[in-house]
Amino acid sequence: MTLFPGKIYAQALLEALNIHGAPDPEDIAKRIGLAIEEADADGFEGALVRPVGVPLGAIALKKGVREKGRRNFTIAHEIGHFVLPGHDSIGNVCSSQQIESWSTDINHYEQEANEFAGELLIPTAQASPIVTKRLPSLKVIKEVAQHFNASLTASGWRFCELTPERCAMVMSTKRRIVWYKAAEDFRFHIKVGDEIEEGTVALDCFLGRKIPSAPVSVAASLWLASSNLLPQASVWEESILLPYYDSVLTLLWIKDRIERDAEWDEREEELLEPLDPQEFTLRRRKWPGKR
Ligand SMILES: [Zn+2]
Structure with a gap:
């Protein structure tokens, strides 16, 4: 539990x-x-x-x-x-x-x-009705931020916790992925520690290029660390440059099925691996990525 x-x-x-x-x-x-x-x-x-x-x-x-x-x-x-x-x-x-x-x-x-x-x-009771009716986008996350006087970052990961969609919020700093927070059924690991790749909107943000104003479809392998992706698998990405710390916030959305084996769950597989007892607590919410 x-x-x-x-x-x-x-x-x-x-x-x-x-x-x-x-x-x-x-x-x-x-x-x-x-x-x-x-x-x-x-x-x-x-x-x-x-x-x-x-x-x-x-x-x-x-x-x-x-x-x-x-x-x-x-x-x-x-x-x-x-x-x-x-x-x-x-x-x-x-x-x-x-x-x-x-x-x-x-x-x-x-x-x-x-x-x-x-x-x-951003209390669940108040935010859920706003979030669950809308499709994932930074526009909705900005509305949440404004409504609750919260930052875009916190509003983003609260959105991912509350939406029924398969979303994740990713924080990158100095062109590297630093952390992410994913919805319960996102079922993929994001490449924490890796450099942001060419082909992502996030890199366009870091380089000051023009960025699209709505989510765009990008290759899933640019973000996800998995050997279970269908060929041509894509995710929807929307990124925004944060005005401090040289950071970019990215919303990822898995809209269609992208896994080859739908039953396979990376996180479940990791649970079977030996855990470091020093690291294990009931409160732990995320398992370390395979790196
Ligand atoms: Zn503290």
Whole structure:
């Protein structure tokens, strides 16, 4: 059984505070006894400061975070560290690489705080009706971002969690794939660590070329690490250059069947491989890629 405490705690907090419209994390922080302070910081983007044994604390935010959605996510992430069980025993100083990321390199406390923040900012109950009626596109993701005052990144992976379609959100930085978050039945691994290839819209974004304004069909092998692809398999791609960190966000959508053997599931196969006991937890959501 997979447990998602981040989601469950976020839903419980929204319910306890009786929040039904788009949540404002700054207001939520204040209501649960967390002050927000901006600080000159080099080593972190957000931090939770809490005196031992007192149910109060403060969130320190790095000064000058340009994007409102990113700032909101960081606040929500720190609220996560404040309310999630077990998080009081760890140091809650969070770097830019840990916030809003689904890299398997970050520890499970950070993943749990991100999962919490995603649900707190973009609650399933409110977002599902918007997402499930629409076909996957960055246009819908932008609407979600605007509605919930969230970043494009968080809105993108929340979209992938909630849509019934086979979608994945991919983050690339400096022309390399850094992480992705896929819908439950996406069933493929994306080539994390690899360089973005010629033929993708993502590369066009990095190189400043003109990009199409709607999803386009590209060879599936440019993105997916699999030996189970049909010849000529394609995925729908839409990419956008993020105005910071030299990064590109990509929405992938498997619209038609592209696997040779429809029963074969890479992730199930990996579950049969020996696991590193240090790495294994019930909360784990993603299995390492074969690399
Ligand atoms: Zn953190």
